[in-house]
Amino acid sequence: xxxxxxxxxxxxxxxxxxxxxxxxxxxxxxxxxxxxxxxxxxxxxxxxxxxxxxxxxxxxxxxxxxxxxxxxxxxxxxxxxxxxxxxxxxxxxxxxxxxxxxxxxxxxxxxxxxxxxxxxxxxxxxxxxxxxxxxxxxxxxxxxxxxxxxxxxxxxxxxxxxxxxxxxxxxxxxxxxxxxxxxxxxxxxxxxxxxxxxxxxxxxxxxxxxxxxxxxxxxxxxxxxxxxxxxxxxxxxxxxxxxxxxxxxxxxxxxxxxxxxxxxxxxxxxxxxxxxxxxxxxxxxxxxxxxx
Numbered sequence: 001x002x003x004x005x006x007x008x009x010x011x012x013x014x015x016x017x018x019x020x021x022x023x024x025x026x027x028x029x030x031x032x033x034x035x036x037x038x039x040x041x042x043x044x045x046x047x048x049x050x051x052x053x054x055x056x057x058x059x060x061x062x063x064x065x066x067x068x069x070x071x072x073x074x075x076x077x078x079x080x081x082x083x084x085x086x087x088x089x090x091x092x093x094x095x096x097x098x099x100x101x102x103x104x105x106x107x108x109x110x111x112x113x114x115x116x117x118x119x120x121x122x123x124x125x126x127x128x129x130x131x132x133x134x135x136x137x138x139x140x141x142x143x144x145x146x147x148x149x150x151x152x153x154x155x156x157x158x159x160x161x162x163x164x165x166x167x168x169x170x171x172x173x174x175x176x177x178x179x180x181x182x183x184x185x186x187x188x189x190x191x192x193x194x195x196x197x198x199x200x201x202x203x204x205x206x207x208x209x210x211x212x213x214x215x216x217x218x219x220x221x222x223x224x225x226x227x228x229x230x231x232x233x234x235x236x237x238x239x240x241x242x243x244x245x246x247x248x249x250x251x252x253x254x255x256x257x258x259x260x261x262x263x264x265x266x267x268x269x270x271x272x273x274x275x276x277x278x279x280x281x282x283x284x285x286x287x288x289x290x291x292x
Contacts (some may be wrong), residue, residue, distance in 0.1 A: 002106045003135075004147030009048035010158040011056070012172050015041075016096075017085045019053045020073060027070035053077075055107045057099030075277050083284035087175035091200030091283070094236070097179050098207045102230040109151035114181075114237075115229040120191045127189055128152050160184050181237060193237045196246050202283035204232060204246050205253070208269075210276040222247070222267035255282060 018039050022029040029035055030050045036043045050071070053059035058077030064070045073081070076099070084092045100107050101114040112134055113127075122130070131148050159182035162173025180198050183190045196204070211230050212218060225247075226233035226240050233243065247260045247269055256279060259270040 002108050003143060004150050005051040005106060006150075006154050007044040007048040007051070008150050008154055009045050010154050010161060010174050011049075011052045011176060013175050014086065015049050016053060016056070016058060016087070016175075017081070019049050020058065020077060020081050020085070023053075023059060023071050023073060027064070027072060028068065030071055031069070051106065055100050056096040058096075076280070079277065079280050079284060083288055087178075089200065089202075089287060090178045090198055091203040091206075091287075093176050093178040094199045094203035095206055095280075097176055097181065098203065098210070098235055100176075101235055102207070102211070109148065110155055113155060115234045122189055123187055124152060124156065124184075124189055156182060156184055156189060179236075191237050193239060193242070196238075196242060196249070199236050199238075201246065201249060202280070202287070204236070205250055205256075205258075206276050206280050206283070207232070207235065209271060209274065209279055212271050213276055218273075219268055219270045222269070225269070 018041075019029075022035070022038065026032065029038075030046065032038070036046045039046060039049075041049070053071065054061050058074055058080060059071045060074050062070055062072060076095075080087075080092055080095070087093055087096070101110045104111045109131060112131060116134065117127075117130060119130070128149050131152060132145055135143055135148060158174050158176050159179065160174075160177060162177040178198075180192050180194045183192055208220070208225070208231070212220065214230075220231075222240065222243060225231045225243050226238075228234070232238045232246070233240070238246070244267070247258070250258050251260050256272045256274045258272060261268045261270070
């Protein structure tokens with residue numbers, strides 16, 4: 001499990017675009033001593049951005065033939081860079097969120113909050129206590145409670161920075177705040193259940209097919225979509241009625257309709273034989289055409 005790797009900086013608008021642009025020219029850009037000057041960011045911000053590009057799935061960290069770390073743009077990163085490099089679509093923000101929270105590493109606190117922690121409303125202090133209790137139960141190695149507190153603070157900022165114009169610290173918004181998944185009000189942290197339109201139908205479909213790829217399945221029940229870690233009920237805080245509504249909408253997809261069978265309370269979804277990347281390419285080409 002991993003904590004506190006963001007250097008206390010939440011992901012800012014335009015950061016992913018900056019990182020990808022430099023990494024396309026130099027796979028070891030993050031190890032360039034002058035990277036911070038080239039990007040116009042502080043040194044710790046550059047370290048933070050190195051975490052965010054990997055955590056959101058747009059870049060993967062590997063070793064080259066010389067056993068030196070390099071950062072390569074993923075196929076997902078390439079699609080998003082081609083069609084929405086400035087994260088204007090809600091779908092893009094939701095896809096980045098999905099990659100951030102659907103697995104335990106490298107953003108364990110985020111995974112815990114969306115997939116395991118069940119409270120809908122809680123104070124920031126109690127949220128920290130709950131995280132510490134969970135880590136104590138599940139972590140073998142020593143950990144820093146200060147790192148966990150930084151995780152909580154950073155997570156809240158990631159989903160709320162830009163929602164308020166009152167706090168001057170929130171002038172630089174996070175692109176993930178478009179998801180509307182978390183709200184902070186008078187010291188209370190609230191899990192929100194966004195409308196399907198706020199998440200984006202493309203993002204929902206992509207995440208469902210990506211989940212199926214990872215688990216090597218071609219069908220899934222509504223109950224699983226509602227309750228399984230990494231699926232809509234957890235990742236996007238969607239209620240069962242909202243899940244059913246979204247699934248019914250996807251049966252009318254213009255090219256890759258899913259099959260949604262509702263019999264004897266056994267609501268089952270059969271997915272089309274399509275990869276998540278193929279679907280995403282099709283969806284973003286459609287979105288690009290609507291902007292022309």
